[in-house]
Amino acid sequence: MATSTVLKKPTAFYEIFERKPDADKINTHYCPGCGHGKLHKLIAEAIEDFGIQDRVIMINPVGCSVFLYYYFDVGHIQVAHGRAPAVATGIKRVHPHSIVISYQGDGDLGAIGGNEILHAANRGEHITVFFVNNAIYGMTGGQMAPTTLPGMKTTTTPRGRDIRNEGYPLRMAELIATLEAPVYVERVALTDAKNMAKARKAVRKALQIQIEGKGFAFVEALSTCPTGWGMNPPEAEKWVNEVMTKYFPLGVFKDISDKVEPVKFDKKVLTPEEIKKAIGVNGDSATYVKNYRKNIIPEKYKNPKIKVAGFGGQGILLLGLVLAQAGMLEEYHVSWLPSYGPEMRGGTANCHVNISETEIASPLVSIPTVLIAMNRPSLEKFQPTVKSGGIIFYDNSLIDIEPSRKDVEIVPVPATKIADDIGSTKVANMVMLGAYIGYTGVLTKDSIFDALDITVKRRELNELNRRAIEEGIKFVL
Amino acid sequence: MAKQLMKGNEAVVRGAILAGCRAFFGYPITPASEIAEAAALLMPEVGGVFIQAESEIGAINMVFGAASGGVRAMTASSSPGISLIQEGVSYAAGAELPMVIVDIMRGGPGLGNIAPEQADYNQVVKGGGHGNYKVIVLAPNSVQEMCDLTYLAFDLAEKYRTPVYVLADGFIGQMVEPVEFPEPKIPKIDKSWCVDGTSETRHNLITSIYLAPEDLEKHNLKLKEKYERIKKEEVRYEAYRTEDAEVILMGYGIVSRILKSVVDIMREEGYKVGLLRPITLFPFPEQKIRELAKVAQIFFVVELSTGQMVDDVKLALNGMREVKFYGRCGGVVPSAEEILQQVKLVFEEIEKEIEHQK
Ligand code: SF4
Numbered sequence: 001m002a003t004s005t006v007l008k009k010p011t012a013f014y015e016i017f018e019r020k021p022d023a024d025k026i027n028t029h030y031c032p033g034c035g036h037g038k039l040h041k042l043i044a045e046a047i048e049d050f051g052i053q054d055r056v057i058m059i060n061p062v063g064c065s066v067f068l069y070y071y072f073d074v075g076h077i078q079v080a081h082g083r084a085p086a087v088a089t090g091i092k093r094v095h096p097h098s099i100v101i102s103y104q105g106d107g108d109l110g111a112i113g114g115n116e117i118l119h120a121a122n123r124g125e126h127i128t129v130f131f132v133n134n135a136i137y138g139m140t141g142g143q144m145a146p147t148t149l150p151g152m153k154t155t156t157t158p159r160g161r162d163i164r165n166e167g168y169p170l171r172m173a174e175l176i177a178t179l180e181a182p183v184y185v186e187r188v189a190l191t192d193a194k195n196m197a198k199a200r201k202a203v204r205k206a207l208q209i210q211i212e213g214k215g216f217a218f219v220e221a222l223s224t225c226p227t228g229w230g231m232n233p234p235e236a237e238k239w240v241n242e243v244m245t246k247y248f249p250l251g252v253f254k255d256i257s258d259k260v261e262p263v264k265f266d267k268k269v270l271t272p273e274e275i276k277k278a279i280g281v282n283g284d285s286a287t288y289v290k291n292y293r294k295n296i297i298p299e300k301y302k303n304p305k306i307k308v309a310g311f312g313g314q315g316i317l318l319l320g321l322v323l324a325q326a327g328m329l330e331e332y333h334v335s336w337l338p339s340y341g342p343e344m345r346g347g348t349a350n351c352h353v354n355i356s357e358t359e360i361a362s363p364l365v366s367i368p369t370v371l372i373a374m375n376r377p378s379l380e381k382f383q384p385t386v387k388s389g390g391i392i393f394y395d396n397s398l399i400d401i402e403p404s405r406k407d408v409e410i411v412p413v414p415a416t417k418i419a420d421d422i423g424s425t426k427v428a429n430m431v432m433l434g435a436y437i438g439y440t441g442v443l444t445k446d447s448i449f450d451a452l453d454i455t456v457k458r459r460e461l462n463e464l465n466r467r468a469i470e471e472g473i474k475f476v477l
Numbered sequence: 478m479a480k481q482l483m484k485g486n487e488a489v490v491r492g493a494i495l496a497g498c499r500a501f502f503g504y505p506i507t508p509a510s511e512i513a514e515a516a517a518l519l520m521p522e523v524g525g526v527f528i529q530a531e532s533e534i535g536a537i538n539m540v541f542g543a544a545s546g547g548v549r550a551m552t553a554s555s556s557p558g559i560s561l562i563q564e565g566v567s568y569a570a571g572a573e574l575p576m577v578i579v580d581i582m583r584g585g586p587g588l589g590n591i592a593p594e595q596a597d598y599n600q601v602v603k604g605g606g607h608g609n610y611k612v613i614v615l616a617p618n619s620v621q622e623m624c625d626l627t628y629l630a631f632d633l634a635e636k637y638r639t640p641v642y643v644l645a646d647g648f649i650g651q652m653v654e655p656v657e658f659p660e661p662k663i664p665k666i667d668k669s670w671c672v673d674g675t676s677e678t679r680h681n682l683i684t685s686i687y688l689a690p691e692d693l694e695k696h697n698l699k700l701k702e703k704y705e706r707i708k709k710e711e712v713r714y715e716a717y718r719t720e721d722a723e724v725i726l727m728g729y730g731i732v733s734r735i736l737k738s739v740v741d742i743m744r745e746e747g748y749k750v751g752l753l754r755p756i757t758l759f760p761f762p763e764q765k766i767r768e769l770a771k772v773a774q775i776f777f778v779v780e781l782s783t784g785q786m787v788d789d790v791k792l793a794l795n796g797m798r799e800v801k802f803y804g805r806c807g808g809v810v811p812s813a814e815e816i817l818q819q820v821k822l823v824f825e826e827i828e829k830e831i832e833h834q835k
Contacts, residue, residue: 053679073680080565083535083541086536087541089528089542090538090550091542094543095674270524281491324653336482364735364813
């Protein structure tokens, strides 16, 4: 009887390893004396004892342990080299009730995936990370790992790891323990009975922390790789105990598990109506068409292609947006296209606005029928592009030259001066807007005022904006 | 529902949430950042997840994780960021995971600039990652389509269990136009393949490993068969005034809008010109191109690149008709008038050719 209990696999292991492609469906693919099998067993036993088998999702890394899915009877995701902590983050965040185990080797976690593990730990992801450190790349045939010891020979350090060339071995547990978020960080060794007992405790504790919703737990396991090291299994164990532990001391580097409050994950499920409201598409901020009493617009001003240009900070983009919004309220087809990026920060700004009775093909205004120029560089740059027979509005209180075009209408508006007179230079853009609609009849004051309330988030500013628009209209009439 | 004025990048996030997307992982980059910003604001409001990842590599792998859980998940980036995302897309294609990736293209190569370009065609449509895989690529040309095609992208991704790209340029992302929003969907998790930490999915495995060459070949052929099905069933395009057109203009995204203006102006002047705009870049509307070639003499392709999609037009025509190309790049966007001059030259050539034959 006693023998059969010893041989019985934990239920978290498959009884027969069906996914294993070779004929042997009973034994693992690991080399004799490899530490992976030992750690697998500790994890499987813990899963069984905690009764969490259905909830477990294991992240299968790249390395010798890429085939976790041969053995563990749990959900599996096999991932790219080094990315296990990011994938673990993704699945845990969408299914917080699941128990996510990320299992990685030293190349995977310490080298190519250094960034992913650091940030997952730093965010305090509610995942459990088992890090197998055997100081070498096992699967690819014994190359240097970030944890290879100084002087140690590998296929890519044939003369031994030279710290002046390859740097020092990374102590991942110590590194992770310096971060604020991790709850529990320990290094164990998968060697003799004493160390195995500690490892068993650490594995359980790391899982327990996740089950309780406490946060990020990290267990580094020093592990034998007899094949990569060219030793027999007993030699390998001895080497871990006597050599590796000198550089990688065993012990708990951080444990705040009795101090952190467990997190409760509750799921928010919304009705379709609530979803629409939450993202602002339920009609509240949508605009219903009023019947604006449209002006009679002279033919030549209809379907304007407008270029608004000036300094960043003059409210150029807003001027254009209000025009587009008002155009939409009056049931025109509209489009607004900004110049974006560094131009917005300091330099010049311009935007393209179309207000059209028919569908707008190109939203780009390269040959404007209307140019609204708020500074001299803009006037100089864009006046040659204005369509013959078009119209130029410019702020003649700021711009000290006159437009030279003779084939277009020119409307000087001292917008900045008017704005100053009513109390704020900032509303020069609105004075200009008023001048434009007042002069051409394109869009009504009513729709512009409504558009302001939709476009400007700080509505208290709109009193002055409205006044500025009125002044602009008054000026051109 | 009434229309709302909105920026392309913001419409993407609304379209995604309405399609049932509840997980966004991203990394900021101009000119795509507003997508992450809107997702940061809105995802938590609908019980979804938003994380600003440590890098684009982190972001795409978080999407990989969430998608493995059967949840609709996405990321968005711009050209240099998309280069980093490619590793994850190859894995997702191999593991047959549905996900949506939005690329708001900017100028390259290298850091290039943040102005609009269309030079990601090759890296997105031809697949920048390793292995035999394809992704569905949708190319919106309006703010409405930024919403609608993102909404559609999630359905296609799930239907075919494959990554789907929404490929737009900086202008389409930054543009503001009226949008009408679709109704919200509340998708069910498909437990037949995902892993969600429940007993029903315990035996599922998300993987792209097939160790035995015969198995991997079989897997590749299965993927190929899927891409063939996509080619048959998912081609989308807009043909504008093409019936009697002697010259067919071709372009996608912002370029197609400019080309539409070119067509309108030239038609008024009596030129027989039309526009074919691919809405899906993969699958490419090859058949439609060949059909139009029965009447059209010349295909005139315009791109914000030095010529990428034009190769697919040539492949589709396989020498049947002449293909001309006009491209601007680095963020320079040609005006309708500029393109018009070029197209008129093409008509002159046709005239001369006819004269010559007489
Ligand atoms: S190579 Fe090393 S780590 Fe890999 S299975 Fe063999 S002993 Fe274990």
